Amino acid sequence: MRIAVTGGAGFIGSEVVRQIIEQTEHQVLVIDALSYAGNLQSLKPVSSHPRYRFSHSSVCDRQVISQLFTEFQPQIVMHLAAESHVDRSISGPDNFIEANIIGTFQLLEATRDYYQQLPSTEQALFRFHHISTDEVFGDLAETNDFFTEQTPYAPSSPYSASKAASDHLVRAWHRTYQLPIVVTNCSNNYGPYQFPEKLIPLVILNALQGKPLPIYGKGEQIRDWLYVADHARALLRVALEGEIGETYNIGGHNEKRNIDVVNTICQILDERFSEKPQGITSYSQLIQFVADRPGHDKRYAIDASKIAQQLDWQPLETFESGLRKTVEWYLDNQRWWQAVLDGSYATVEPISYQQEGDKS
Ligand code: NAD
Ligand code: TYD
Numbered sequence: 527m528r529i530a531v532t533g534g535a536g537f538i539g540s541e542v543v544r545q546i547i548e549q550t551e552h553q554v555l556v557i558d559a560l561s562y563a564g565n566l567q568s569l570k571p572v573s574s575h576p577r578y579r580f581s582h583s584s585v586c587d588r589q590v591i592s593q594l595f596t597e598f599q600p601q602i603v604m605h606l607a608a609e610s611h612v613d614r615s616i617s618g619p620d621n622f623i624e625a626n627i628i629g630t631f632q633l634l635e636a637t638r639d640y641y642q643q644l645p646s647t648e649q650a651l652f653r654f655h656h657i658s659t660d661e662v663f664g665d666l667a668e669t670n671d672f673f674t675e676q677t678p679y680a681p682s683s684p685y686s687a688s689k690a691a692s693d694h695l696v697r698a699w700h701r702t703y704q705l706p707i708v709v710t711n712c713s714n715n716y717g718p719y720q721f722p723e724k725l726i727p728l729v730i731l732n733a734l735q736g737k738p739l740p741i742y743g744k745g746e747q748i749r750d751w752l753y754v755a756d757h758a759r760a761l762l763r764v765a766l767e768g769e770i771g772e773t774y775n776i777g778g779h780n781e782k783r784n785i786d787v788v789n790t791i792c793q794i795l796d797e798r799f800s801e802k803p804q805g806i807t808s809y810s811q812l813i814q815f816v817a818d819r820p821g822h823d824k825r826y827a828i829d830a831s832k833i834a835q836q837l838d839w840q841p842l843e844t845f846e847s848g849l850r851k852t853v854e855w856y857l858d859n860q861r862w863w864q865a866v867l868d869g870s871y872a873t874v875e876p877i878s879y880q881q882e883g884d885k886s
Contacts, residue, residue: 527552527651529765530600532585532633533607535564537720538657541758542604547572550762555598557591559584561625563610566874567862568719582876585629591636601648602765603637605630605696606657608689611723615685616820626688627695630656634699641705653706655765656696660713660750660775661686665823672829673711675773682821700771708768710761712776713828717754717848718855722863725749725784726849729791730856731863733812736803739792743818745785748825752778753848756841763837774837777828780845788813790846794853 529546533539534556546554548571558564560582572578579598583590585607607629609615609622637654644652663673664680679694681687699705716726729739760776768774782790792809796802806812833839843851856863865871 527601527766528555528599529553529602529604530555530557530595530598531604531606532557533564533605534558534580535560535566535569536606536610537563537568538715538754538757538761539606540565540568540719541717541754542606542761543569543578544572545755545758545762547575547578551577553577553579555579555581555594555600557581557583557585557594558607559625560872560876561609561621562872563721565719565721565866565871566876567865567871580876585633586624588632588636591633592639595636595640601651602653602655603633604655604657604761604765605633607633608692609685611721612661612683612685613723613819615683615688619684619688622684622688626685627691630692630695634695634705638699638703638705649706653708653765653768653770654696654699655761655768656693656707656709657761658689658693658709658711659686660711660777660826660828661823662690662693662711663826666825666827669825672827673775674829675711675775675832682823706770708764708770709773710764710776711773712757712760713750713752713778713826715752715754715757717852718859719862720754722866725787726791726852727856727863729788730795730853731867733792733795733809734856736806737812738814739788739809739812740814740816741784741788742816742822744815745783745788746824747784747822748781748827749784749787750777750827751780751782751787751845751848752776753841753843753851756843756848760833760837760839763839764833767837769836774833775828775830776833776839777830778841778843778845779830781825781827782845790849791853794850798853798857
């Protein structure tokens with residue numbers, strides 16, 4: 527198959543691309559605007575592979591996307607490109623409206639044009655897979671309540687509202703224009719190559735540098751943590767085998783309070799390092815409770831039984847095993863995160879996708 531992956535230089539997208547190249551025979555075209563969260567170093571393990579292509583392009587640019595589709599002839603489009611960090615959406619929502627809503631709209635229109643011109647045998651194979659979040663459902667109060675595929679949308683933040691809007695657009699393009707789509711909504715991901723603004727990598731790197739570990743409010747909010755490699759496996763299964771028009775929730779069965787997540791990271795580091803940063807005997811002494819996030823969602827938890835039953839997918843990592851792997855990855859890959867912290871990752875030149883005979 528030829529698979530186009532938007533946002534393939536990001537945290538989850540790059541895991542999907544590495545899995546496609548390393549574990550399948552499919553070809554991949556990464557389409558990424560290389561925002562602050564796009565990092566070509568995350569694609570380095572596969573970027574010289576003959577089945578890999580990269581285009582430094584925005585999903586907002588319909589003409590460019592159309593041209594890329596004409597050249598690459600994707601059979602599957604996996605749409606992960608987005609602005610993804612809730613705190614940034616609160617301090618500056620503009621980019622979220624542009625990338626997540628307008629970007630999805632432009633991509634859908636380019637895809638619709640392309641799809642309509644395909645021969646019917648290719649149309650029968652084609653699918654557009656939209657990758658979204660459980661944050662579109664708002665939050666849960668009761669501990670025995672879970673998000674299902676039927677849960678009504680009630681987004682709280684500019685980020686989740688923009689993702690909800692994009693989900694609605696994708697479903698409308700299916701209903702109105704018969705574009706073959708599948709949608710997935712997943713819980714909080716963690717693992718290697720995550721930009722250190724999200725809770726888990728931020729805490730690991732701050733701890734290693736002896737900096738404060740900021741916990742919003744009292745740290746009692748609950749997230750359902752999903753190891754990124756488990757998520758990417760689920761995405762590929764849905765992209766290749768999911769039923770057209772269907773939505774699948776993907777979760778890790780790992781509900782944890784933020785304070786417990788941070789304390790577990792501290793425990794792992796305490797065991798790992800007998801010598802601690804100056805003035806402390808345990809990393810947990812670096813914890814600092816700070817002002818809460820406005821509109822902070824209390825609890826997310828996914829009922830992932832549909833994807834388990836219909837597509838035979840289960841997460842392989844427990845939170846404990848995934849978190850240990852993640853901490854070890856950051857310890858072993860200081861060059862990756864040092865380049866992110868000092869900004870030098872953004873200067874890596876993309877090797878752009880060029881058709882034979884393309885002089886540009
Ligand atoms: P990320 O921020 O790490 O990566 C996003 C990627 O999209 C970056 O490479 C960025 O350069 C690219 N991008 C941004 N705007 C673009 C544009 N206009 N055109 C092309 N590329 C653009 O995000 P992530 O954590 O990898 O998330 C990927 C997807 O999964 C997003 O759609 C996000 O909403 C969704 N999601 C993420 C999580 C999570 O826990 N990280 C959970 C649920 C859903
Ligand atoms: P985050 O990783 O930003 O993901 P999301 O907001 O999409 O769930 O945050 C995870 C949880 O951790 C969330 O409840 C907010 C909290 N948090 C902190 O307490 N401190 C921090 O510095 C960050 C970034 C997040």
